[in-house]
Amino acid sequence: xxxxxxxxxxxxxxxxxxxxxxxxxxxxxxxxxxxxxxxxxxxxxxxxxxxxxxxxxxxxxxxxxxxxxxxxxxxxxxxxxxxxxxxxxxxxxxxxxxxxxxxxxxxxxxxxxxxxxxxxxxxxxxxxxxxxxxxxxxxxxxxxxxxxxxxxxxxxxxxxxxxxxxxxxxxxxxxxxxxxxxxxxxxxxxxxxxxxxxxxxxxxxxxxxxxxxxxxxxxxxxxxxxxxxxxxxxxxxxxxxxxxxxxxxxxxxxxxxxxxxxxxxxxxxxxxxxxxxxxxxxxxxxxxxxxxxxxxxxxxxxxxxxxxxxxxxxxxxxxxxxxxxxxxxxxxxxxxxxxxxxxxxxxxxxxxxxxxxxxxxxxxxxxxxxxxxxxxxxxxxxxxxxxxxxx
Amino acid sequence: xxxxxxxxxxxxxxxxxxxxxxxxxxxxxxxxxxxxxxxxxxxxxxxxxxxxxxxxxxxxxxxxxxxxxxxxxxxxxxxxxxxxxxxxxxx
Numbered sequence: 001x002x003x004x005x006x007x008x009x010x011x012x013x014x015x016x017x018x019x020x021x022x023x024x025x026x027x028x029x030x031x032x033x034x035x036x037x038x039x040x041x042x043x044x045x046x047x048x049x050x051x052x053x054x055x056x057x058x059x060x061x062x063x064x065x066x067x068x069x070x071x072x073x074x075x076x077x078x079x080x081x082x083x084x085x086x087x088x089x090x091x092x093x094x095x096x097x098x099x100x101x102x103x104x105x106x107x108x109x110x111x112x113x114x115x116x117x118x119x120x121x122x123x124x125x126x127x128x129x130x131x132x133x134x135x136x137x138x139x140x141x142x143x144x145x146x147x148x149x150x151x152x153x154x155x156x157x158x159x160x161x162x163x164x165x166x167x168x169x170x171x172x173x174x175x176x177x178x179x180x181x182x183x184x185x186x187x188x189x190x191x192x193x194x195x196x197x198x199x200x201x202x203x204x205x206x207x208x209x210x211x212x213x214x215x216x217x218x219x220x221x222x223x224x225x226x227x228x229x230x231x232x233x234x235x236x237x238x239x240x241x242x243x244x245x246x247x248x249x250x251x252x253x254x255x256x257x258x259x260x261x262x263x264x265x266x267x268x269x270x271x272x273x274x275x276x277x278x279x280x281x282x283x284x285x286x287x288x289x290x291x292x293x294x295x296x297x298x299x300x301x302x303x304x305x306x307x308x309x310x311x312x313x314x315x316x317x318x319x320x321x322x323x324x325x326x327x328x329x330x331x332x333x334x335x336x337x338x339x340x341x342x343x344x345x346x347x348x349x350x351x352x353x354x355x356x357x358x359x360x361x362x363x364x365x366x367x368x369x370x371x372x373x374x375x376x377x378x379x380x381x382x383x384x385x386x387x388x389x390x391x
Numbered sequence: 392x393x394x395x396x397x398x399x400x401x402x403x404x405x406x407x408x409x410x411x412x413x414x415x416x417x418x419x420x421x422x423x424x425x426x427x428x429x430x431x432x433x434x435x436x437x438x439x440x441x442x443x444x445x446x447x448x449x450x451x452x453x454x455x456x457x458x459x460x461x462x463x464x465x466x467x468x469x470x471x472x473x474x475x476x477x478x479x480x481x482x
Binding site: 097 | 393400401407409410
């Protein structure tokens with residue numbers, strides 16, 4: 001019987017990886033990811049997890065080792081954050097294009113400089129176009145469930161892509177929450193063994209990650225893109241199966257009080273739970289506001305988003321990352337694109353806040369919604385506004 | 392030519408060693424030419440060739456692989472009896 005325990009969210013990741021019975025972990029410690037890999041190395045050292053723990057000299061090496069491991073058909077895990085994810089970047093595109101399943105826990109952290117170990121989504125946005133499936137967790141239970149489900153998604157024969165599970169550094173990784181830790185028996189029923197048909201095998205040799213001249217490269221990229229877009233249906237089916245079995249359902253777009261909402265706040269990640277408090281308060285005042293959270297960042301769920309925001313006249317999008325000199329926050333750019341071709345599209349307002357671990361309180365969300373409605377009515381001189389910054 | 396629908400998952404190459412079918416000799420702007428009167432069959436050109444484009448004939452002299460040689464000229468630089476000269480490709 002699965003048991004609800006009080007545990008640090010990082011440990012709930014480690015427990016999910018242990019329950020998934022991974023074969024190989026290759027990781028380099030970096031704040032705020034450290035507790036995940038420390039716990040996993042303890043499990044391996046104590047013989048509780050029969051896996052190869054590869055101590056590498058950098059995140060670049062970690063991802064390289066993960067590619068090799070996955071290519072041999074081993075269930076593979078890594079974790080990193082911030083600058084570590086940046087150093088890993090060069091290798092990230094390779095498992096995506098070579099279709100090497102693996103799961104990476106990304107403990108979202110601001111990027112230097114100035115040096116910051118605290119959370120925001122700068123690292124997440126930096127790896128947006130690497131071709132990975134990218135899933136966003138909001139709380140400790142999400143992190144545990146989505147990590148287990150990520151292995152099944154990644155290794156599914158109709159998917160075969162690496163998967164990142166994003167969780168906010170410190171705001172999630174370092175908090176202690178009541179979390180239902182799954183039973184080994186249940187996970188074993190849900191998660192079949194990894195069967196990789198193209199694995200590196202001397203008896204049946206293949207070449208992976210080869211060179212492609214211009215006469216074939218675009219065809220390979222189109223095939224990769226179509227496969228990633230198509231993976232959305234399998235992701236939804238696997239989350240539904242997880243919900244049917246264990247009672248906790250996950251969706252590409254999560255909604256809160258959006259049914260008749262004329263103003264919809266859009267968030268991503270752990271700050272969504274704080275935002276819901278502001279929604280509750282404004283609802284009590286009779287305002288038709290709702291909250292919509294993006295759970296599946298790639299492949300982006302355009303249809304689900306449009307469907308969830310049908311009643312919206314104004315959408316107010318929070319980004320915890322800056323696209324310096326760009327059109328809006330990166331999440332808002334996606335939301336605007338999703339609605340641009342619609343006949344009755346809402347006004348879509350971009351705010352940047354919560355950079356480098358700065359908190360956003362429920363009152364700040366109320367102010368954000370008020371300012372967004374003001375801009376929707378009266379316009380603004382700038383493409384986006386940075387909120388919660390001292391003038 | 393393959394359509395994007397024919398690309399194997401992950402663009403995996405299922406025929407090992409198929410790179411040898413690729414004519415890298417097309418890249419060449421100059422070709423090595425041997426003066427066998429100076430060649431002492433020492434094998435340095437064979438050792439240094441980065442593309443394995445120099446092999447051996449039955450008589451012990453070097454066998455040049457025109458299909459793969461990119462014309463880098465390392466063989467000519469390393470040949471200490473100066474038996475290899477680089478000649479510009481004219482076609």
